[in-house]
Amino acid sequence: MLFTDPDFLLYWRALTRLGEAQVLLPAALLTALAVLRRPQARPLVAWWLALLSAAALLTTATKVAFFGWGIGWPELNFTGVSGHTMFAAAVYPVLFGTLASGAPRTGRLLAIAGGCSLALLIGVSRMMVGAHSLSEVVAGCLVGGTVSALVLTAGHLPRTLVGPVLPVIVVVWLGLMPAHAPASTTHSAVIRLSLKLSGNSVPYTRSEMLRGLAYTPR
Numbered sequence: 001m002l003f004t005d006p007d008f009l010l011y012w013r014a015l016t017r018l019g020e021a022q023v024l025l026p027a028a029l030l031t032a033l034a035v036l037r038r039p040q041a042r043p044l045v046a047w048w049l050a051l052l053s054a055a056a057l058l059t060t061a062t063k064v065a066f067f068g069w070g071i072g073w074p075e076l077n078f079t080g081v082s083g084h085t086m087f088a089a090a091v092y093p094v095l096f097g098t099l100a101s102g103a104p105r106t107g108r109l110l111a112i113a114g115g116c117s118l119a120l121l122i123g124v125s126r127m128m129v130g131a132h133s134l135s136e137v138v139a140g141c142l143v144g145g146t147v148s149a150l151v152l153t154a155g156h157l158p159r160t161l162v163g164p165v166l167p168v169i170v171v172v173w174l175g176l177m178p179a180h181a182p183a184s185t186t187h188s189a190v191i192r193l194s195l196k197l198s199g200n201s202v203p204y205t206r207s208e209m210l211r212g213l214a215y216t217p218r
Helices: 006-019 021-035 039-069 083-099 105-128 134-154 165-180 186-198 206-214
Strands: none
Touching: 006 021, 006 083, 006 105, 006 165, 021 039, 021 083, 021 165, 039 083, 039 134, 039 186, 083 105, 083 134, 083 165, 105 134
């Protein structure tokens, strides 16, 4: 079947890496530093980074709550906001819109739409590789999408924020990282934090949550 074909799954595994913080954040921060040279864009950059930090904190809190204390939503198979999806939805629309700031309005809108589409595909990839449920991906889209929406509607992006070199650097970075970036350690770090805060020796698991739902009297 298509969904179990090794080559098909390899595609989703490569795509899902584009949502990793270690891949996305360097591209976002490099772009932010380049944009900070334009004084009129600095409030927008500060707003973006503040919202992105808040979204990351919220996402981490939902994961810590589950791994440490088993706080989830069994009926929706929800154990926490999908971090990959959240970062993708919070970064790619703004990133692509910024990199296309020198293009005509239609080009900028297409770039933003491309960022939204890529974020959605990364969310789908999280389900295809078995990392998240639909509810967790939807939550990631909502949290990250809110960040992008607030930034993009807070004010018009000034024209020609970046030169022609930065888009090339970002594209090359994003093209190479899925194959060459080291394995992400974010998940294990969140689990260690959860155990330290809760005092438990092992984290709660999805199967435990769903098993509890199965035995809940009707």
